[in-house]
Amino acid sequence: MKRFKGFVIKEFYHIFRDYRTMVILFGMPLVQILIFGFAISTEINNAGIAILDNSKDAVTQKITNKLLSSGYFKLEANLSDYKEIEPMFRKGNIKEVIIFENNFAKKLETEKKANIQIIADASDPNTASLITSYTSNIINNYQLEMMKNQQLPMQINPEVKMLYNEELKSVFMFVPGTITVLLMLISAMMTSISITREKELGTMEILLASPLKPIQIIVGKVVPYVFISFMIAVIILILGFTVFGMPVQGSLFLLMGECLLFILMALSLGILISTVTQTQQTAMMISMFALMLPTILLSGFIFPIENMPLPLQVFSNVIPPKWFIIIIKNIMLKGVGLGYIWKETLILLGMTLFFIVLSVKKFKIRLS
Amino acid sequence: MNSNKGISISVKNLSKSYGNIQAINNLSFEIGKAELFGFIGPDGAGKTTLFRILTTLLLPDSGSASLCGFDIVKDYKKIRQIIGYMPGKFSLYQDLSVEENLKFFATIFGTTIEGNYDLIKDIYIQIEPFKTRPAGKLSGGMKQKLALCCAMIHKPEVLILDEPTTGVDAVSRKEFWEMLRKLKESGITIIVSTPYMDEASLCDRVALIQGGNIMKTDTPENIINQFDTALYEVKTNTMFQLMSDLKEWENTESAYLFGQYMHLTINNKDSNELESYLQSKMHKDIEIKQITPNIEDAFMRLMGK
Numbered sequence: 001m002k003r004f005k006g007f008v009i010k011e012f013y014h015i016f017r018d019y020r021t022m023v024i025l026f027g028m029p030l031v032q033i034l035i036f037g038f039a040i041s042t043e044i045n046n047a048g049i050a051i052l053d054n055s056k057d058a059v060t061q062k063i064t065n066k067l068l069s070s071g072y073f074k075l076e077a078n079l080s081d082y083k084e085i086e087p088m089f090r091k092g093n094i095k096e097v098i099i100f101e102n103n104f105a106k107k108l109e110t111e112k113k114a115n116i117q118i119i120a121d122a123s124d125p126n127t128a129s130l131i132t133s134y135t136s137n138i139i140n141n142y143q144l145e146m147m148k149n150q151q152l153p154m155q156i157n158p159e160v161k162m163l164y165n166e167e168l169k170s171v172f173m174f175v176p177g178t179i180t181v182l183l184m185l186i187s188a189m190m191t192s193i194s195i196t197r198e199k200e201l202g203t204m205e206i207l208l209a210s211p212l213k214p215i216q217i218i219v220g221k222v223v224p225y226v227f228i229s230f231m232i233a234v235i236i237l238i239l240g241f242t243v244f245g246m247p248v249q250g251s252l253f254l255l256m257g258e259c260l261l262f263i264l265m266a267l268s269l270g271i272l273i274s275t276v277t278q279t280q281q282t283a284m285m286i287s288m289f290a291l292m293l294p295t296i297l298l299s300g301f302i303f304p305i306e307n308m309p310l311p312l313q314v315f316s317n318v319i320p321p322k323w324f325i326i327i328i329k330n331i332m333l334k335g336v337g338l339g340y341i342w343k344e345t346l347i348l349l350g351m352t353l354f355f356i357v358l359s360v361k362k363f364k365i366r367l368s
Numbered sequence: 369m370n371s372n373k374g375i376s377i378s379v380k381n382l383s384k385s386y387g388n389i390q391a392i393n394n395l396s397f398e399i400g401k402a403e404l405f406g407f408i409g410p411d412g413a414g415k416t417t418l419f420r421i422l423t424t425l426l427l428p429d430s431g432s433a434s435l436c437g438f439d440i441v442k443d444y445k446k447i448r449q450i451i452g453y454m455p456g457k458f459s460l461y462q463d464l465s466v467e468e469n470l471k472f473f474a475t476i477f478g479t480t481i482e483g484n485y486d487l488i489k490d491i492y493i494q495i496e497p498f499k500t501r502p503a504g505k506l507s508g509g510m511k512q513k514l515a516l517c518c519a520m521i522h523k524p525e526v527l528i529l530d531e532p533t534t535g536v537d538a539v540s541r542k543e544f545w546e547m548l549r550k551l552k553e554s555g556i557t558i559i560v561s562t563p564y565m566d567e568a569s570l571c572d573r574v575a576l577i578q579g580g581n582i583m584k585t586d587t588p589e590n591i592i593n594q595f596d597t598a599l600y601e602v603k604t605n606t607m608f609q610l611m612s613d614l615k616e617w618e619n620t621e622s623a624y625l626f627g628q629y630m631h632l633t634i635n636n637k638d639s640n641e642l643e644s645y646l647q648s649k650m651h652k653d654i655e656i657k658q659i660t661p662n663i664e665d666a667f668m669r670l671m672g673k
Contacts, residue, residue, distance in 0.1 A: 006475030010464065017463045202459035206518075209423045209453040210476050211445070365444070367425045 003212060007220035014194065015224055025190075025228060029182050029236050036174035037244050044072045044130050048094040052079040055104035063116070066142055067098070072134050089121055096120045096131050164333040175240035176328045177301035179233055180321045183259065184266045184295045187229045189287035191221055191270030196283040199274075205367065214363045222267045229263040230256075249335025255328060258341075261348050262324045266291075268355035269320075275362040295321045323347050376401045376526060376557040377422065382431035384417055391417040393580040394431070399559060399573075404552045406571035407561040408667065414580040415561040416456055419530045422559070423453045436525055449477075452524030454515050456531045456561075462504025466495055466514055469503050470521060477522030487554070488517045491547050509540030516547065520556070527551065529560040533567065545570045565664040574663075576670055583670050588663050595661040595669060597621070600639055601629040604651035613649045617642075622672050631665060 016022065049067070053060050067073050076094045079085065085097050099117040101107070108114040118135055122128040165172045198204040207217060233256075240246035248255060269291065277283045296302060298312060299321035305313055316322050323344040330336045338345065377399040384391050392414040399405045407415050420426040422433060424444035432439065438446045460469045467481075470492070474481050485492075491513050498506065503514060512532050520527055529548075533541045545567065552558055552572075560571070568574045568588055575585040584591060604610045607630070614623040614630055619641065621633040634642065639656050646654050661669075 003476045003478060006472055010461065010468075010472045013464055013468060014461070201462070202455050202457040203461060205420075205425060205455045206453060206459050206473075207476075208425055209448055209451065210473075211449045211478065212476050366427060367420060368427075 004216050004220055007212065007216060008223050011194070011220060011224045015228070025186060026232065026235070028186075029178070029232050030239065032178050032182065033175065033236055033239050034243070036178055037171045037240075044127070044134055046074045047072060047096065047127070047131055048076040049073045049096045049098060049131075050077040050079050050085070050088050050094045051075065052082070052085065052097060052099045054102045055100045057103075057105035059105040059108060059114075060100040063100075063139060063142055064098075067135065067138055070134070070138055072131075085119065089119075094121070095127060096135065098135065169244070171240070171244040171246060172333060173301075175236065175244070175246045176325055176332060177296075177299075179236050179259070179328065180262070180299065180301060180325050181292070181295050182232060182236065183229050183263055184291055184321055185287070186232060187225055187263050187266030188270035188273065188291050189284060190225050190228075191267050192273040192277065192283040192287055193280050194225075195221055195271065195274035196277055196280045200279055208365065208367065214365055215360060218271055218360060218363060222264075222271070225267055225270075226260070226263055229266070230260065233259045233263070246332065248332050250331035250337065254338060255331045258324070258327050258331065258345065258348075261345065261352065262320070265320050265348055265352040265355065268352055268359055271359040272355050272362065275359055275364070294319050298322070299325050301325055320348060320351050374401050375399070376403065377405075377433070377435050377559065379422075379433040380431055382418070382421065382433055383429050384421060384426065385429060390580050392421075395580075395582055396431075397575060397582065397585055399557060401557055402552055402555045403557055404548060404570075404572045405557075405559045406568055406574040407559065407577050408563075408565055408568045408574050409561070409577035410563060413577045415577060416530055417580075418577075419453075419528055419559075419561065423451055423528055424448060450525045452519035452522065452527045454512075454519040454527075454529045454532055456534065458511050458515060460503045460511070460515055460518060463502055465500050465502055466506070467499040469514060470517055473518040474521045479522045481521065484521055484523050487523055487551075488521060490550060492517050494543075509536045509544075512536055512540070512544060513547075516544070520551065523556075525557065527556050527558045529558065531561055531563065533562060533564065541567070565667045566662075568667070569663045576667055578671055591666045591670075592661055592663055595666050597633050597669075598639075598658055599661045599665055600632045600634070600642070601626070601655075601657050601659050602632050602642070602646075603629050603653075603655040604646060605653045606651065609649070610646070610651060613646065613651070617645055619645075622668065624668060626664070631668075633669070 051064055053064070064075075068075055073096075077084075077088060079088065079097070082099075088094055088097065097119045099119070101115045101117075104114045116139060118132050120128040120132050195204075198207065237246075237248065237255075241248070270287070273283055273286050273290075277286060298305075298308075298316045298319050300316070301321070305316050305322065308316065327341045327344045327348070330341050334340075375398050379398070380396050382395045383393055395418065407418070409415055417426065421428050422435065422440060424440050424447050427441060432441075434440065435447050436450060438450075440447060461472070464472065470481055470488075474484070495506070495510050495513050495517070498510065503511065506514065516529070516532065519529070533544055536544065541564075548558055548560065549570070562568075568591075571588065573585060573587050574591065576583040576591075586594075602610065602614070607625075607628075610630055611623070611625065614620050614632060619635045621635055623630055623632045625631075632642075639658065643654060643656060
């Protein structure tokens with residue numbers, strides 16, 4: 001036990017002496033969460049639009065005002081000719097052009113029908129479809145308001161409610177995702193690097209030739225990173241709560257427990273990586289490509305798994321972060337208890353045990 | 369252990385190859401208790417492979433070996449308790465201070481610095497003034513002294529040192545060997561490898577190892593005594609020319625540069641002919657002297673065979 005303690009103390013020395021890595025370790029969550037929270041946002045804010053109003057009457061004015069006062073759009077230009085549309089888009093300041101036809105108000109009055117054309121810049125398809133749907137919603141609302149006094153023969157009125165994230169804040173998606181990515185990265189990469197560093201510097205040779213048992217070396221390597229990863233998870237949660245108002249609806253205790261389980265899983269994965277690599281560089285590359293990319297792309301963090309082709313959907317099942325994201329989203333947003341997520345928890349637990357057993361088995365008691 | 373009293377290390381027909389390369393080839397030797405045993409040989413001779421097998425870090429392809437009666441394959445856990453190992457590459461934690469390194473190695477071997485301070489005192493006292501300095505910032509000689517302290521902090525029965533003096537200045541090398549002699553006095557078996565032939569004379573016995581084979585195992589004195597021909601040292605005004613001329617001469621057996629002189633062995637044992645040959649090659653200030661060979665000459669001769 002004394003040997004083990006000495007080993008853990010040594011590991012902490014390594015971590016705290018390497019203050020550049022420390023800065024990255026604790027700075028990364030801060031930066032990532034702020035970037036994801038503020039910069040990368042799927043909400044529409046102040047999108048530039050241009051308006052080509054061929055009618056210039058009271059009704060078109062009203063609709064324009066409604067659009068601009070919504071906060072989603074910012075008027076960049078008033079156009080007077082169709083020819084100006086194309087150059088305007090090319091300049092890149094605007095995402096959308098709204099065109100009112102001639103005699104808009106009069107047509108509405110006499111023919112009960114008038115046309116608005118919406119042209120969107122679809123070089124970014126997601127934004128384009130978001131903007132056009134916002135625009136048509138606002139126009140529809142205006143139409144409903146106008147018809148308040150008139151009685152329609154029949155009407156279906158869908159009332160939409162967004163559960164668990166009523167304001168559709170994208171940060172609610174990014175906080176669980178960021179926790180997952182960072183815990184995965186830090187836990188797996190740092191342990192695999194710290195073990196391969198011993199191999200590279202030759203200190204592993206002395207450790208192996210000493211009475212230390214493999215399990216003591218492995219666990220000794222893992223313990224400090226459990227602490228650090230756990231602290232980072234807490235930092236992200238606090239940031240999410242204070243800066244973005246990300247709630248934790250469910251039990252905080254359960255959430256922390258699940259985080260710990262995921263950390264252990266990632267750490268054992270890191271050890272596994274270190275048993276098959278000889279240098280810090282390869283360990284880092286493998287952690288980056290084999291772990292980071294699937295974590296970001298295939299875990300459902302950014303791209304919904306349901307939309308993937310079937311083979312990728314099946315593949316996503318073996319990616320541990322997928323299950324962790326399901327778990328923490330459920331706990332944080334829906335406030336569910338263990339009763340609802342025991343299956344995912346069990347899967348993570350199984351993966352953790354699998355990796356631990358495999359890495360202890362693969363850990364070499366000799367040099368080759 | 370009683371059956372081979374006095375024998376600390378016993379190696380029988382040990383072989384190991386990496387792919388097509390035979391690193392060590394059918395080695396057999398015995399090393400006595402409290403013996404200071406040296407392996408001398410050029411880089412790539414198989415010294416490190418041999419040491420790694422003895423420290424249980426590698427498995428041999430064939431053959432067997434035991435340390436203090438423990439088999440290197442079966443009893444590897446026991447061997448890891450009783451050996452002190454210093455790898456060829458500096459292998460301490462560069463970001464830990466001198467004291468922290470020593471403390472760490474004391475702890476993982478289940479002892480304390482205080483408990484075995486007597487053993488390392490002579491060496492540690494020299495690096496103690498720098499005990500708060502990170503090991504990575506020590507000079508080469510200091511590093512090796514610290515590594516030696518770390519390797520013997522747990523009072524090992526066998527100390528295995530792989531090229532401990534490589535890259536160390538001449539003064540530190542001398543000090544280092546004095547320490548090894550002292551350690552030997554306290555009953556520790558020491559095996560040490562070195563590419564420096566002059567260090568061979570400081571060992572009790574040496575084995576000359578080359579290409580995975582042991583060419584000779586004996587005391588340094590005996591190895592010198594077995595030098596079976598006359599040795600001359602030669603010097604003229606143009607050493608560079610001398611080198612190529614001696615190598616071209618039909619009577620030359622071996623010729624190599626040794627400090628400021630060429631050391632030469634010849635076929636017909638008559639040095640007068642040599643002088644006239646050199647004169648014919650326009651050499652001036654010719655000095656030719658027969659000398660008693662030292663250990664390096666002995667090795668050069670053995671390796672040439």
